Amino acid sequence: MxxxxxxxxxxTQRLMQEPVPGISAVPDETNARxxxxxVTGPEDSPFEGGLFKLELFLPEDYPMSAPKVRxxxxxxxxxxxxxxxxxxxxxxxxxxxxxxxxxxxxxxQALLSAPNPDxxxxxxxxxxxxxxxxxxxxxxxxxxxxxxxxx
Amino acid sequence: MSGMECNSDMECSDSDCGDANYEDYYSxxxxxxxxxxxxxxxxQLRELEITxxxxxxxxxxxxxxxxxxxxxxxxLKITPSLAKLFxxxxxxxxxxxxxxxxxxxxxxxxxxxxxxxxxxxxSCNDHLTELNCLVxxxxxxxxxxxxxxxxxxxxxxxxxxxxxxQIAQGISTGISCMAKDCTNLAPEDFVLSNVTKPxxxxxxxxxxxxxxxxxxxxxxxxxxxxxxxxxxxxxxKAKRVICSICKTEFCFRCGxxxxxxxxxxxxxxxxxxxxxxxxxxxxxxxxTKDCPKCHxxxxxxxxxxxxxxxxxxxxFCWMCLGDWKTHGSEYYECSxxxxxxxxxxxxxxxxxxxxxxxxxxxxxxxENHSKSLKLEEQxxxxxxxxxxxxxxxxxxxxxxxQHLFEAASLLARCRYTxxxxxxxxxxxxxxxxxxxFEYQQAQLEAEIENLSWxxxxxxxxxxxxxxNQMDIAEKRRITxxxxxxxV
Numbered sequence: 001m002x003x004x005x006x007x008x009x010x011x012t013q014r015l016m017q018e019p020v021p022g023i024s025a026v027p028d029e030t031n032a033r034x035x036x037x038x039v040t041g042p043e044d045s046p047f048e049g050g051l052f053k054l055e056l057f058l059p060e061d062y063p064m065s066a067p068k069v070r071x072x073x074x075x076x077x078x079x080x081x082x083x084x085x086x087x088x089x090x091x092x093x094x095x096x097x098x099x100x101x102x103x104x105x106x107x108x109q110a111l112l113s114a115p116n117p118d119x120x121x122x123x124x125x126x127x128x129x130x131x132x133x134x135x136x137x138x139x140x141x142x143x144x145x146x147x148x149x150x151x
Numbered sequence: 152m153s154g155m156e157c158n159s160d161m162e163c164s165d166s167d168c169g170d171a172n173y174e175d176y177y178s179x180x181x182x183x184x185x186x187x188x189x190x191x192x193x194x195q196l197r198e199l200e201i202t203x204x205x206x207x208x209x210x211x212x213x214x215x216x217x218x219x220x221x222x223x224x225x226x227l228k229i230t231p232s233l234a235k236l237f238x239x240x241x242x243x244x245x246x247x248x249x250x251x252x253x254x255x256x257x258x259x260x261x262x263x264x265x266x267x268x269x270x271x272x273x274s275c276n277d278h279l280t281e282l283n284c285l286v287x288x289x290x291x292x293x294x295x296x297x298x299x300x301x302x303x304x305x306x307x308x309x310x311x312x313x314x315x316x317q318i319a320q321g322i323s324t325g326i327s328c329m330a331k332d333c334t335n336l337a338p339e340d341f342v343l344s345n346v347t348k349p350x351x352x353x354x355x356x357x358x359x360x361x362x363x364x365x366x367x368x369x370x371x372x373x374x375x376x377x378x379x380x381x382x383x384x385x386x387x388k389a390k391r392v393i394c395s396i397c398k399t400e401f402c403f404r405c406g407x408x409x410x411x412x413x414x415x416x417x418x419x420x421x422x423x424x425x426x427x428x429x430x431x432x433x434x435x436x437x438x439t440k441d442c443p444k445c446h447x448x449x450x451x452x453x454x455x456x457x458x459x460x461x462x463x464x465x466x467f468c469w470m471c472l473g474d475w476k477t478h479g480s481e482y483y484e485c486s487x488x489x490x491x492x493x494x495x496x497x498x499x500x501x502x503x504x505x506x507x508x509x510x511x512x513x514x515x516x517x518e519n520h521s522k523s524l525k526l527e528e529q530x531x532x533x534x535x536x537x538x539x540x541x542x543x544x545x546x547x548x549x550x551x552x553q554h555l556f557e558a559a560s561l562l563a564r565c566r567y568t569x570x571x572x573x574x575x576x577x578x579x580x581x582x583x584x585x586x587x588f589e590y591q592q593a594q595l596e597a598e599i600e601n602l603s604w605x606x607x608x609x610x611x612x613x614x615x616x617x618x619n620q621m622d623i624a625e626k627r628r629i630t631x632x633x634x635x636x637x638v
Contacts, residue, residue, distance in 0.1 A: 005287070006287060006288055006289060007286065007287050007288045010288040011288075061312075061316050063286055064312055064313055064316035064317075065316065094332075096329055096330060096331040096332070096333070097286045097305075097309065097313055097329045098285045098286060098303075098305075098329055098330050098331045099331055103331075
């Protein structure tokens with residue numbers, strides 16, 4: 001594999017030296033483009049108290065293309081499907097090369113605080129979120145307790 | 152028809168030079184020859200279906216676009232490249248742009264200097280000799296940087312990679328600034344000054360041109376395979392245009408085959424539906440049917456739906472297999488779909504079956520007329536042979552048989568419209584308007600089948616009857632279009 005671009009090295013160093021509160025991103029020992037990520041559920045959200053594992057991969061043309069990010073921990077959220085794929089504009093058409101791993105992960109954390117059922121990825125979840133929000137939030141809390149708290 | 156043409160044709164027949172010449176002479180496009188016995192209906196037809204248009208080459212279009220670009224760039228004192236971008240963003244409406252310019256809502260900052268650059272997050276030294284590129288994180292001297300008129304500076308290497316990545320993905324006019332949340336688009340000259348690879352430059356220029364044409368309300372690429380022609384029409388309406396080079400006919404608004412009386416959205420829905428369901432439909436509507444009287448297997452070999460069994464001479468309708476006699480004298484309603492009035496009370500399963508039945512009713516007729524159109528092309532060949540034989544047998548002259556070609560071309564035009572009435576009817580709500588539509592459709596269909604029957608069997612040079620039938624069929628077509636076509 002080609003040498004790691006300066007940009008990735010710099011970003012990784014900064015993530016290690018000044019970690020974002022509530023987020024940890026550690027590069028894999030064998031692949032410096034693959035990160036093990038843990039995001040803590042934001043306060044006052046149904047995901048509070050949960051630790052959510054994600055994987056993040058920087059493709060060959062990063063930062064010209066967006067990183068690929070996926071939830072590994074199961075989560076009940078209208079913009080995240082059962083495979084953990086995330087519906088977030090900056091990971092798709094709104095990607096800018098000036099964005100970074102840190103900003104992406106902050107946006108994902110913000111998405112946990114503010115679900116957007118009008119732009120759904122998981123249709124059944126979004127549907128319930130719209131017609132019966134309290135039940136949806138109960139489900140989200142239950143899933144957080146069941147899948148994001150045991151370790 | 153001019154006297155000159157008649158003469159040359161007669162010479163041709165005298166010298167018995169065969170088909171080569173009259174092939175050319177008679178092979179009119181089906182829309183070309185409108186019978187000139189009814190000037191009023193011709194004009195109505197023109198207004199309804201035909202739009203004025205030009206067929207342009209790529210060079211013509213480039214010239215056309217550049218004229219606008221130059222006009223705008225000298226008007227606003229901006230670079231041609233930026234002018235092009237504004238035109239693209241505003242659908243080539245000079246007026247809109249000048250209006251925005253007056254209202255000061257046009258983003259014109261022509262001279263971006265280092266003073267106007269945005270320092271957010273950029274760590275730089277006091278003397279501003281070096282900058283940190285926000286994309287590659289490299290500290291570089293100032294002259295290595297560049298920005299669009301939004302003032303977001305990045306190093307030239309990063310711009311280059313950014314553009315190359317975007318072009319490789321097929322993006323051209325839509326390439327924007329690299330800064331977060333900045334939607335400022337990159338003008339052509341800026342992109343080209345940063346991209347060096349010849350293949351990518353070429354690709355970019357190709358894509359950009361394609362986008363310009365697509366964004367221009369008066370221009371359409373000819374949808375014909377490998378055709379380079381661009382059609383220009385001043386009215387953006389669902390009317391018919393014909394490419395002068397490849398002869399492809401299409402609707403100017405949506406680029407699909409011309410589809411009156413059905414509108415662009417409906418025909419798209421219909422064609423998608425047919426593509427999804429055609430396997431079933433094809434399976435069900437086989438290419439042969441049994442004679443309803445003697446049950447011998449019959450393959451349809453002509454366009455006419457008025458069938459006569461070769462075995463028992465029974466005359467019947469290909470569509471409904473009913474006795475043709477009832478079609479002739481009584482009210483013709485073979486084209487009408489009879490909805491089950493109790494459908495609301497039936498089970499879901501029965502409703503699904505009814506829905507499929509309804510679709511197949513319209514689909515079979517749509518397919519059938521499409522096939523008939525193709526078969527009638529063969530009929531035209533047969534007519535040519537028949538005329539040749541008749542003339543050789545001294546049964547009339549070439550001129551006496553002319554009307555058969557006009558009749559065939561009119562038949563094709565009528566059947567084409569009839570074919571496209573079926574998707575229209577399929578998507579119509581039940582009610583009096585649909586009843587009226589299906590009534591007119593049935594009338595048109597009956598007259599078309601009469602005409603087809605008469606053309607296939609025209610034996611004498613007595614043209615009165617045939618021309619009468621032509622007139623009736625075309626009038627039915629115009630009436631239907633006038634009542635139901637919205638362009």
